Amino acid sequence: MSGRLSVVGLGPGDARYLTPEASAALAGADALYGYGPYLERVPMVAGQSRHPSDNREESARAAAALRHAARGASVAVVSGGDPGVFAMGAAVCEAIETGPQSWRTLDVTVVPGITAMLAVAARIGAPLGHDFCALSLSDNLKPWDLIERRLDAAAGAGFAIALYNPVSRARPRQFGKAMDRLRRHLPQTTPVVFGRAVGRAEENVNVTTLATADTTPADMATLVIVGTRQTRVVARPGRSPLVYTPRAAAEVSA
């Protein structure tokens, strides 16, 4: 009996963003694994077991789900946003590469989802409308100097930048350090968008500038988009502004 594992992207959280493919994968699984708060967003199915774990236990969660699938079950690992963007996709692939040979015979599917940067960008206009980067500010898995080098490269070459995991309790000051670094390359007036919980009751999306970005509240669930020199803010009477990065690039001086 051959087991199956799907790694399923839930999108930003609200059901309106959940693709039919993701809904089907969740409904058809014998067992669900995932970070507790993500599992709570998935409708209950009779006879389905649920295996919540902490958000720092990605490797252990991937291995437990693969062991379960290898016993012949259909297992789904849930991921916020898209599984391939700073989420469970790479953790599952790593576990397969380093685990028992039998895990390589499992039927593994990754089900894409709306990742946070796309949801936040859509809410405000099109700030990622031209070339852009996605960068995690967490230094759990990479040294801080590499993060700074990537911020230099991205801002210097004129990419818009989506920052995942901007702040955690363990590293309250690094977001400010990242903004300082970006100020070496970008004007203080560069638009910066903060988005959190798009589509949920506690949704919060707002626009500031690089000058004051450090003072905007943020946490691990906030997605920050830093524009380019060309990113525009379009004021609208009685409506929130639109923020977009034009499709046509000007030369960058860096």
Add this chain to the structure above:
Amino acid sequence: MSGRLSVVGLGPGDARYLTPEASAALAGADALYGYGPYLERVPMVAGQSRHPSDNREESARAAAALRHAARGASVAVVSGGDPGVFAMGAAVCEAIETGPQSWRTLDVTVVPGITAMLAVAARIGAPLGHDFCALSLSDNLKPWDLIERRLDAAAGAGFAIALYNPVSRARPRQFGKAMDRLRRHLPQTTPVVFGRAVGRAEENVNVTTLATADTTPADMATLVIVGTRQTRVVARPGRSPLVYTPRAAAEVSA
């Protein structure tokens, strides 16, 4: 009477990737605007008008849709993938900024979708599992030397790279030039993924290396992912390989 405009991401094309929010926006529109082949993917609704246009006419299409909405209608502009990623989102925002003041009072919504790089990445594993960039190789709207500078910056700093619009009839040689540029920074063995039409009958996803990437067929609808020095290819007996970029970054020497 106040008009409404939604810019709707269709995802990669198959209905399994269309979010409930996108389905509702399409079904509720009085009129649909978009590139002809994208419009053909949308189920017909009685009484709804359809306004196909060529794929090079983004600005004119955005203006026509806004004029229509300003007459009090509910208009949807369809976009392949996600509207915010090299698609109609920025074109609509530009048209609003440069158009009549009355367009700023319209109710404008951007409905996110599964963009090509997420769909292709999911099909093969998690090649964008760590920091990455999205870059269009089209030089219609930016000079080629800027594209090369961005390739240098992204590869030099260890980002995985998703390339949109890699090849067109008007510029058959630029994809090869881009691969040459990346070879200055990355080993010939770097994994490169080609993906096209994910989820549709003509789906084609395959893995090669930077050494032979130029000889792989590609067109405007192909999405190319170039890995990093750390991207892994995991062979699986009787199955296609998994390609992923580990969550933990090693130092880059560049």
